[in-house]
Amino acid sequence: MTTIAAPQPMRHRIETVPQHWRQLEEYLASRGMQLRLDTDPQQFAGGFANLNYLIHIDGKPAVLRRPPRGPWPPGAYDMGREFRILSRLWERFPLAPRGLHLCEDARVIGVPFQIVEYRAGISVRDSLPEPFCRDAAVAQRLGETLVDLLAELHRVDVAAIGLENLGKPNGFLVRAAEGWIKRASLAVEGWASAGTQQLIIELAHWLREHQIESHGAVLLHNDFKLDNVLLDPQSLRPLAVLDWDQGTRGDGLYDLAILLSYWTERNDPPAMHQMAQMPTAQPGFPSREQAALRYARALGRDLSDFRFHRVLAQLRTAVIFQQLHARWRSGETQDPRYAAFAELGEGLLEFAVSIARGQVF
Structure with a gap:
């Protein structure tokens, strides 16, 4: 399988915030999706808040997006709200990546998260x-x-x-x-x-x-x-x-x-x-x-x-x-x-x- 390189800079492995990848793999498998874990997912660099990772599901690149660690200000980092927007906005505003999956069960990786369409760019x-x-x-x-x-x-x-x-x-x-x-x-x-x-x-x-x-x-x-x-x-x-x-x-x-x-x-x-x-x-x-x-x-x-x-x-x-x-x-x-x-x-x-x-x- 060909991996698409991410033009956005990625964090060094030692600086990457780890996630419960095996638990995520099991969760996605139960929903008919295969997460590739022969190499660890990479974390995108930059930004001060949400954590974003380049992952591969069913042979295609996607982005795992989750809130930052620690307590959050009220109303911030709302994965459900973002997924609601991204699951439909692409129909009328093509620059919005398509929302692919939302999980609000914090037991999977510790926080709610979503999976979003990957777009290459700088x-x-x-x-x-x-x-x-x-x-x-x-x-x-x-x-x-x-x-x-x-x-x-x-x-x-x-x-x-x-x-x-x-x-x-x-x-x-x-x-x-x-x-x-x-x-x-x-x-x-x-x-x-x-x-x-x-x-x-x-x-x-x-x-x-x-x-x-x-x-x-x-x-x-x-x-x-x-x-x-x-x-x-x-x-x-x-x-x-x-x-x-x-x-x-x-x-x-x-x-x-x-x-x-x-x-x-x-x-x-x-x-x-x-x-x-x-x-x-x-x-x-x-x-x-x-x-x-x-x-x-x-x-x-x-x-x-x-x-x-x-x-x-x-x-x-x-x-x-x-x-x-x-x-x-x-x-x-x-x-x-x-x-x-x-x-x-x-x-x-x-x-x-x-x-x-x-x-x-």
Whole structure:
């Protein structure tokens, strides 16, 4: 049998988080599927949360996807929700990999998991690969493609794929704001500096003072950014959109704001660059404002209240890094990258305040 090599980088064997492969083999066999175990499955590198493995079932590559180790924030890493989306979304949004199997019985490998269609491609984070890294025209095209993909997702008719009851779009932005304010306080409780806590208080006050109503109800990815889009290594054409475990329905401008919370510009403060999430500070990429206007034109959206979405999404991104640092402080992870996330998170909170004050887009 020919094995398809994964363009995405894989973890070294010594760094791979082990799984109960024999138990999985027995479980899948009981459901008529044969897991290949003549060599150990490989774990994909990158990312800070869900664990993903390249496996082979019935002679074909697939991805085993499971939550991270340790306790999870409420509503996070929901394999059932993600599988519900991926089992149907591919019908109307072909870049979504197809969900193949869901197991919610934690007795098999210790946690719920799913098996998803494998898509080959490269994942780009803080820099474009050779020979594209100095090509401004390629950067512009890729930036525009990201925005266009998000608009395409938000045009999906959810009723046509049985997702019209996903989530609770009514009052979505109110719940999102209160939820992230609460998560911010919990993430820094007991260890954060007074400066960090004061930034959270200021942002919470601003969001409550400027609260707006949700507009419409589209299918949200809820973490749409470049490294969740697999690209063709020769052309950088998009091949797949990954990581749907936070998917729901709500205001599409919030999805756009999440994308822009990672969208670094050349003159941004150090924290935005230290995130190293997207190469958008490279010449050629559209600015955040240009990206927002492109999306607004595509879907006919009014951006007059978009600052609220921006502040909320930037708070969200800052809190995620604070949550990751809290996991490192508690010993739930030994990943050395997490040690610096407290300072990074504070810098992102400061940037959120600058957005609230109208100092940056």
